[in-house]
Amino acid sequence: MKLRFLGTGTSCGVPVIGCQCEVCTSTDPHDHRLRCSALVETSSTRLLIDCGPDFRQQVLPLKFRKIDAILVTHHHYDHVGGMDDLRPFCIFGDINIYADSTAAANIRHNMPYCFVEHKYPGVPNIRLIEVSAHESFTVGDLSITPFIVMHGRLPILAYRIESLTSHSVLVYITDMKTISPSEVPYARGADVMVINALRFTKAHHSHLLVDESLAFIREVSPTQALLVHSCHDIGLHSAVNARLPHPVRLAYDGEEIEVSPSCQTI
Ligand SMILES: [Zn+2]
Ligand SMILES: [Zn+2]
Ligand SMILES: [Zn+2]
DSSP: OEEEEEEOBOTTOBSOTTOOSTTTTOOOGGGOBOBSEEEEEOSSOEEEEOOOTTHHHHHTTSOOOOOOEEEOOOOOHHHHTTGGGGGGGGGGSOEEEEEOHHHHHHHHHHOGGGSSSSOOTTSOOEEEEEOOTTOOEEETTEEEEEEEEEETTEEEEEEEEEETTTOOEEEEOOSOSBOOTTTGGGGTTOSEEEEEOOOSSSOOSSSOOHHHHHHHHHHHOOSEEEEESBOGGGOOHHHHHHHSOTTEEEOOTTOEEEOSTTOOBO
């Protein structure tokens, strides 16, 4: 199972429009962060996690191939704002979008033209599939179990993804601030865990800071952990990585990882 980070930035992306800080003006491509999204691939299955406003730019460099499923974490614009750009992928058939009832209702509300009986020619053909926490489903050779994390006061979905062939496990958590003790077991035992970390200081009501993410990583002890959904305040990619303890790293856009017990960067 291969994981590719399509975007690792917070809701406004990095650089922030109009900002002249050292991160936003950095010439190191590791400091450029599109909105948060990831692609999970095996030889037969391709999953997209979230489909934000940078989706078009994120998929243009990739091989044009069917997306078997889109896993939505929640309905905030930085996670769903690119869905209209799924249109070209309808050449492979309807687009299966998995979301909880709140996110599904918001998608229907935001894209009503996709859900009417007589559709305008060319709109994306979306098949919206409502999922519930702890109810596993299978897409190709991947078993997926959603679980709940709290994004401030909003319950949203995180995903535990297990390869049915290699049994490697990826846990993908974004936009978390807290988690109920009853959900924690779903995050344990991952070969790779992806988790949000906004910045080092200035507490946020709905996002973890780096130290809070590190505490949770210690609690569930994945083989490897990568931080995403970071804003420009986190600092330069190289400086942040120098501060992070093994086996935690700050992910960067375009990074690819083989999710296996030995977890190599490709
Ligand atoms: Zn977000
Ligand atoms: Zn900046
Ligand atoms: Zn959010």
